[in-house]
Amino acid sequence: MYSxxxxxxxxxxxxxxxxxxxxxxxxxxxxxARIRDTALRHYAERxxxxxxIRGIAAAAEVSPALVQHHFRTKDALRxxxxxxxxxxxxxxxxxGVAGGxxxxxxxxxxxxxxxxxxxxxxxxxxxxxxxxxxxxFDEVAAHTxxxxxxxxxxxPAPGVLRARAxxxxxxxxxxxxxxxxxxxALDVDTLSAEGLPVVGAALLxxxxxxxxxxxxxxxxxxxxxxxxxxxDGAASGP
Amino acid sequence: MYSxxxxxxxxxxxxxxxxxxxxxxxxxxxxxARIRDTALRHYAERxxxxxxIRGIAAAAEVSPALVQHHFRTKDALRxxxxxxxxxxxxxxxxxGVAGGxxxxxxxxxxxxxxxxxxxxxxxxxxxxxxxxxxxxFDEVAAHTxxxxxxxxxxxPAPGVLRARAxxxxxxxxxxxxxxxxxxxALDVDTLSAEGLPVVGAALLxxxxxxxxxxxxxxxxxxxxxxxxxxxDGAASGP
DNA sequence: CACTATACTGTACATACGTACAGTACCGGA
DNA sequence: TCCGGTACTGTACGTATGTACAGTATAGTG
Numbered sequence: 001m002y003s004x005x006x007x008x009x010x011x012x013x014x015x016x017x018x019x020x021x022x023x024x025x026x027x028x029x030x031x032x033a034r035i036r037d038t039a040l041r042h043y044a045e046r047x048x049x050x051x052x053i054r055g056i057a058a059a060a061e062v063s064p065a066l067v068q069h070h071f072r073t074k075d076a077l078r079x080x081x082x083x084x085x086x087x088x089x090x091x092x093x094x095x096g097v098a099g100g101x102x103x104x105x106x107x108x109x110x111x112x113x114x115x116x117x118x119x120x121x122x123x124x125x126x127x128x129x130x131x132x133x134x135x136x137f138d139e140v141a142a143h144t145x146x147x148x149x150x151x152x153x154x155x156p157a158p159g160v161l162r163a164r165a166x167x168x169x170x171x172x173x174x175x176x177x178x179x180x181x182x183x184x185a186l187d188v189d190t191l192s193a194e195g196l197p198v199v200g201a202a203l204l205x206x207x208x209x210x211x212x213x214x215x216x217x218x219x220x221x222x223x224x225x226x227x228x229x230x231x232d233g234a235a236s237g238p
Numbered sequence: 239m240y241s242x243x244x245x246x247x248x249x250x251x252x253x254x255x256x257x258x259x260x261x262x263x264x265x266x267x268x269x270x271a272r273i274r275d276t277a278l279r280h281y282a283e284r285x286x287x288x289x290x291i292r293g294i295a296a297a298a299e300v301s302p303a304l305v306q307h308h309f310r311t312k313d314a315l316r317x318x319x320x321x322x323x324x325x326x327x328x329x330x331x332x333x334g335v336a337g338g339x340x341x342x343x344x345x346x347x348x349x350x351x352x353x354x355x356x357x358x359x360x361x362x363x364x365x366x367x368x369x370x371x372x373x374x375f376d377e378v379a380a381h382t383x384x385x386x387x388x389x390x391x392x393x394p395a396p397g398v399l400r401a402r403a404x405x406x407x408x409x410x411x412x413x414x415x416x417x418x419x420x421x422x423a424l425d426v427d428t429l430s431a432e433g434l435p436v437v438g439a440a441l442l443x444x445x446x447x448x449x450x451x452x453x454x455x456x457x458x459x460x461x462x463x464x465x466x467x468x469x470d471g472a473a474s475g476p
Numbered sequence: 477c478a479c480t481a482t483a484c485t486g487t488a489c490a491t492a493c494g495t496a497c498a499g500t501a502c503c504g505g506a
Numbered sequence: 507t508c509c510g511g512t513a514c515t516g517t518a519c520g521t522a523t524g525t526a527c528a529g530t531a532t533a534g535t536g
Contacts, residue, residue: 049288167440174412202405
């Protein structure tokens with residue numbers, strides 16, 4: 001699941017503006033969608049408590065009362081964001097694993113535009129422990145566990161495998177959650193076209209090849225090289 | 239630095255109560271220390287914005303005005319927590335690398351008592367980007383980079399090494415930040431005597447042996463086994 | 477045209493928060 | 507004994523926040 005979004009991000013690189021005011025399509029969005037996206041960004045960047053309805057309204061260029069009109073309360077707005085993220089990830093995964101999804105330009109474009117905020121929101125939500133984060137973390141961990149089971153040659157005890165998957169999930173979320181520091185320390189935007197291969201390569205270097213799986217390892221490295229050369233490609237471990 | 243704290247935590251296992259009201263020594267602490275420790279815990283668990291002075295005062299069983307008396311403002315209180323954490327980690331590192339520190343029961347006990355909140359606070363602070371978090375992250379990353387440079391046989395380009403160190407740091411912080419989910423998913427307290435070896439072993443399994451370094455790898459695995467058998471030992475990668 | 481539902485705004489209110497301030501208890505030194 | 511400083515508390519105040527509510531405009535429908 002996570003890898004699909006990541007791959008989608010990499011392959012979608014080169015398209016313009018991320019979510020935000022600079023996007024020409026921004027004003028075309030319905031006010032409701034604009035509020036939701038803005039809330040998503042604010043929650044992801046500042047956390048729930050530090051986010052104010054008035055702040056969201058100002059950033060979305062609507063009145064605070066309109067926020068309340070569309071989403072009754074602040075908490076309901078957060079639940080709407082949760083649902084939006086879950087639905088997005090689920091759809092991305094479905095389309096991605098189906099095979100055709102990644103090739104669809106519209107799909108890739110949508111993923112790459114939203115993914116950074118969504119991933120940050122995901123990490124923040126899981127870290128802050130919002131209701132339902134448990135199930136979400138477990139879902140991602142289960143996905144990772146299936147990947148690990150397929151990649152490793154001699155399967156270890158189930159408990160060991162689950163532990164590895166959970167820890168690997170936490171580590172991946174760490175890369176997302178602390179992506180800001182990564183970007184600053186490496187002096188390159190981690191979520192940009194030139195930054196993602198750097199992080200991807202480091203991930204591949206750090207993780208045991210048996211974890212990423214021989215096939216994926218080669219594929220990813222090749223994709224990274226291609227991407228670095230031509231400005232397009234797929235990357236990242238599980 | 240990070241590894242030292244981790245090792246200290248493992249070796250300190252078996253001691254009782256974590257930080258909190260149940261500790262008999264709790265009431266013996268000065269009110270100022272009690273306020274600071276409580277604030278540390280609240281900041282770590284809820285984040286800065288969601289933490290209130292009144293909440294801290296209630297948990298520390300003092301009046302809100304006393305909090306203001308000792309630490310002038312909420313922000314100054316946070317800075318005091320920052321300084322406390324930094325000083326603690328710095329001291330832990332110094333004593334840890336010196337060798338004798340870890341053997342000191344009092345030191346180990348203090349690490350164990352404080353480390354869970356301290357590490358969570360660290361991850362939260364870095365994630366929330368408090369002033370100075372940049373330098374802190376870079377410091378930990380630099381420490382990791384030195385470790386990586388020593389562990390790897392054929393040194394890669396400096397940029398690659400720095401990227402690896404930064405990503406590895408983010409991943410380690412992820413394990414800490416999402417430790418709550420790890421504990422729940424693995425059905426064992428990640429910071430307890432039986433949980434730490436599980437996480438440590440998973441880390442060693444996931445990371446490339448060249449990253450952990452051959453010496454440390456063997457040593458850690460041996461320590462984990464010993465710990466699992468006798469209830470004492472050292473663990474964890476860089 | 478009349479009517480209704482929906483999108484949207486301005487204002488108002490109760491609450492909770494950080495902070496300031498006056499005042500009390502206690503404790504060590506002159 | 508007095509007395510100054512420190513620890514500590516109760517109360518009050520300004521502000522920001524979430525939310526409720528009344529009201530306006532606009533589009534769709536009979």
